Amino acid sequence: MIGELETDSSTGRIDDGVHALSLSARWGLDDGRLNGGYQLAVALRALAAEVPMPDPVVASATFLRPATPGPARVLTEVVRAGRRLATGTARLVQAGSDGVERDVLRLEATFADLAASPADSHDLTGPPDLPPFDRCRVFGGDDAPATAAPVSRRVRFAAPELPGWARGKPSGDPRAEFWFAFADGSDATLLDLAFVVDGAAPVVLDLGRGSSTVQLTVHLRERPAPGPLRCRTVTQHLAHGLHEEDVEVWDAAGALVAQSRQLALLL
Amino acid sequence: MIGELETDSSTGRIDDGVHALSLSARWGLDDGRLNGGYQLAVALRALAAEVPMPDPVVASATFLRPATPGPARVLTEVVRAGRRLATGTARLVQAGSDGVERDVLRLEATFADLAASPADSHDLTGPPDLPPFDRCRVFGGDDAPATAAPVSRRVRFAAPELPGWARGKPSGDPRAEFWFAFADGSDATLLDLAFVVDGAAPVVLDLGRGSSTVQLTVHLRERPAPGPLRCRTVTQHLAHGLHEEDVEVWDAAGALVAQSRQLALLL
Numbered sequence: 001m002i003g004e005l006e007t008d009s010s011t012g013r014i015d016d017g018v019h020a021l022s023l024s025a026r027w028g029l030d031d032g033r034l035n036g037g038y039q040l041a042v043a044l045r046a047l048a049a050e051v052p053m054p055d056p057v058v059a060s061a062t063f064l065r066p067a068t069p070g071p072a073r074v075l076t077e078v079v080r081a082g083r084r085l086a087t088g089t090a091r092l093v094q095a096g097s098d099g100v101e102r103d104v105l106r107l108e109a110t111f112a113d114l115a116a117s118p119a120d121s122h123d124l125t126g127p128p129d130l131p132p133f134d135r136c137r138v139f140g141g142d143d144a145p146a147t148a149a150p151v152s153r154r155v156r157f158a159a160p161e162l163p164g165w166a167r168g169k170p171s172g173d174p175r176a177e178f179w180f181a182f183a184d185g186s187d188a189t190l191l192d193l194a195f196v197v198d199g200a201a202p203v204v205l206d207l208g209r210g211s212s213t214v215q216l217t218v219h220l221r222e223r224p225a226p227g228p229l230r231c232r233t234v235t236q237h238l239a240h241g242l243h244e245e246d247v248e249v250w251d252a253a254g255a256l257v258a259q260s261r262q263l264a265l266l267l
Numbered sequence: 268m269i270g271e272l273e274t275d276s277s278t279g280r281i282d283d284g285v286h287a288l289s290l291s292a293r294w295g296l297d298d299g300r301l302n303g304g305y306q307l308a309v310a311l312r313a314l315a316a317e318v319p320m321p322d323p324v325v326a327s328a329t330f331l332r333p334a335t336p337g338p339a340r341v342l343t344e345v346v347r348a349g350r351r352l353a354t355g356t357a358r359l360v361q362a363g364s365d366g367v368e369r370d371v372l373r374l375e376a377t378f379a380d381l382a383a384s385p386a387d388s389h390d391l392t393g394p395p396d397l398p399p400f401d402r403c404r405v406f407g408g409d410d411a412p413a414t415a416a417p418v419s420r421r422v423r424f425a426a427p428e429l430p431g432w433a434r435g436k437p438s439g440d441p442r443a444e445f446w447f448a449f450a451d452g453s454d455a456t457l458l459d460l461a462f463v464v465d466g467a468a469p470v471v472l473d474l475g476r477g478s479s480t481v482q483l484t485v486h487l488r489e490r491p492a493p494g495p496l497r498c499r500t501v502t503q504h505l506a507h508g509l510h511e512e513d514v515e516v517w518d519a520a521g522a523l524v525a526q527s528r529q530l531a532l533l534l
Contacts, residue, residue: 057509058482058530060327062354062375064347079370080331084532085481087329089373103346106356106375108329110481110530114507121506122474124441174391207389214352214377215325217484219530221506237523239388239488240381242324244526256504259511261528263325263377263486265351 003186004154005195009041011049017076019046023094025069028150033066035151036105036213037198039092043107044194046074047090052081053111059194060108060217067094067104079108086111114190114223119255121222127230127250128177133158139166141183155199156181158228165205174203174235180249181228190223190257196231197247197260203233204243210267211243218260227252241266270453271421272462276308278316284343286313290361292336295417300333302418303372303480304465306359310374311461313341314357319348320378326461327375327484334361334371346375353378381457381490386522388489394497394517395444400425406433408450422466423448425495432472441470441502447516448495457490457524463498464514464527470500471510477534478510485527494519508533 008026011019027038040061048056072094079087092105130136136158144152158179164171180196182188188196197218202211230250235243243266249258275293278286294305307328315323339361346354359372397403403425411419425446431438447463449455455463464485469478497517502510510533516525 060329060375060482060484062327062346062377064354079329079373087331087373106346106354108327108373108375108482110329112507112509117507119506120508121504123505124501124503215327215375215484217327217482217528219509219511219528221504221509234391236391237388237488237526238390239386239523240379240384241387242379242486242488244486256506259504259528261484261486261526 001186003182003192004184005041005182005192006189009038009045011042011046011074013049017050019074019076021072023067023069023072026150026154028069030149033068035198036063036216037195039067039105040107040198040216041192041195043074043090043092043105044109044191047076047088047107047109048111048191050076050078051086051088051111053086053113055112055114055190056109056220057112058110058217058219062106062215063213064103064105067092084112119222121255123256125248127254128232130177130179130230131160133179133228136179137161154183156183157200163206170208171206174206176203176233178231179228180231187226188224188229190220193220193224193249193258194218196229196249197258198262200231200233202245202264203235204266211264212267213262213264216260216262218258220258222251222255222257224251224257225253225255229257238266268453270449270459271451272308272449272459273456276305276312278309278313278341280316284317286341286343288339290334290336290339293417293421295336297416300335302465303330303483304462306334306372307374307465307483308458308462310341310357310359310372311376311458314343314355314374314376315458317343317345318353318355318378320353320380322379322381322457323376323487324379325377325484325486329373329482330480331370331372334359351379386489388522390523392515394521395499397444397446397497398427400446400448400495403446404428421450423450424467430473437475438473441473443470443500445498446495447498454493455491455496457487460487460491460516460525461485463496463516464525465529467498467500469512469531470502471533478531479534480529480531483527483529485525487525489518489522489524491518491524492520492522496524505533
């Protein structure tokens with residue numbers, strides 16, 4: 001089953017290394033801008049079509065301007081293709097109200113072939129200890145309030161209880177552990193994880209603050225097993241109006257599949 | 268006092284956005300290649316000279332080919348200069364034995380003005396709990412063996428004991444906490460921290476493995492107070508011949524000054 005994210009982040013190749021698509025309003029935030037993880041998935045998917053290695057293993061993105069639903073292009077460049085790794089860059093560009101195209105997001109990513117080597121994994125942390133998805137409180141998807149952002153209808157989260165901020169009582173503790181699933185029932189691909197790590201609300205909401213991503217780097221470590229994903233999110237350091245947010249994503253088989261860190265502006 | 272790192276990573280501007288320097292063998296590894304943190308400091312310093320904001324707050328680098336001592340250029344581009352943040356890219360390029368210039372490192376970095384806002388810091392973790400520098404076992408600097416890599420003479424580390432790998436007995440535990448100081452006695456600047464986070468040997472040596480950095484993202488959070496720095500390094504996840512390494516750097520005043528994560532190839 002091709003998921004909504006893959007459908008809405010797929011591009012058409014219109015020239016050497018140049019891709020085009022219409023960014024979908026289905027991945028919008030409250031204010032009409034588009035979710036950052038969706039933008040990242042778009043740019044990474046276009047780049048993946050150009051790079052001669054199958055699996056993105058690290059992607060690093062700078063968010064330069066808001067992206068909005070509608071036409072956009074992705075300009076890709078393969079920078080180096082080696083024996084074990086291949087690297088490329090992508091720029092997601094969109095015309096402003098003046099008709100001039102500007103960078104919305106710049107991405108650099110390195111690809112490998114995960115199937116070429118055994119996992120042979122070694123982990124110092126394990127997945128979040130959560131009750132089964134169906135025994136948790138589920139939020140998002142069809143349960144999202146009618147007034148919720150469109151993106152919150154695309155995803156389902158599950159945790160023993162709603163986050164404090166969602167109950168109107170920010171907990172003061174910028175940490176969260178929760179299940180993640182696409183609302184359409186599709187299983188996340190390796191590339192989809194670039195969205196997943198920025199698909200939930202920022203944990204600084206539990207400090208009573210909003211957030212806007214400046215830069216995000218994600219390591220994509222393993223193709224996820226089918227089924228919902230377990231996520232662990234924490235913001236450990238705030239200073240000068242900036243904060244980091246770390247996310248780990250674990251699959252149903254207990255493998256760490258993605259790990260991200262972003263630097264964001266406190267709002 | 269201008270430190271050796273600042274001296275050896277300073278460039279001359281030879282054209283619009285184009286800088287040149289001779290990469291110094293003083294920052295070399297065992298095999299004649301140059302330390303990755305040194306390359307990062309070179310590219311970031313050249314970019315900092317072009318971007319209209321004083322403080323790099325996040326820098327993300329992909330290491331594409333080995334850099335060697337000798338002539339190199341840094342090609343910079345300012346991508347966006349906004350009110351609170353400014354972003355640019357830099358490519359460190361060097362001619363190979365065939366005389367053709369190729370990318371050694373590609374960098375994207377965002378700058379801010381840290382002095383424009385109070386620190387107002389909030390940290391969930393604290394600095395490593397270490398005995399005073401002078402009561403620790405010191406390694407590197409003038410104490411480095413004559414056969415050690417040149418870069419190990421530029422820096423001094425101090426910890427209650429030498430790492431297991433350095434005693435010929437890898438501990439099996441890929442974690443370390445240690446003091447860091449430049450061997451010349453200079454205090455680290457904010458920009459120097461881009462070197463510091465890649466200035467120590469990888470902790471996977473304590474798993475009996477070597478490492479080669481693929482991608483490194485560093486958050487530069489605070490201008491460091493004078494004095495030695497405390498570092499905490501951990502590798503939590505290895506799979507498919509790749510591993511991450513996280514580094515926190517704390518200054519003498521107890522502030523988190525830098526935080527990095529790299530993805531590296533196991534050797």
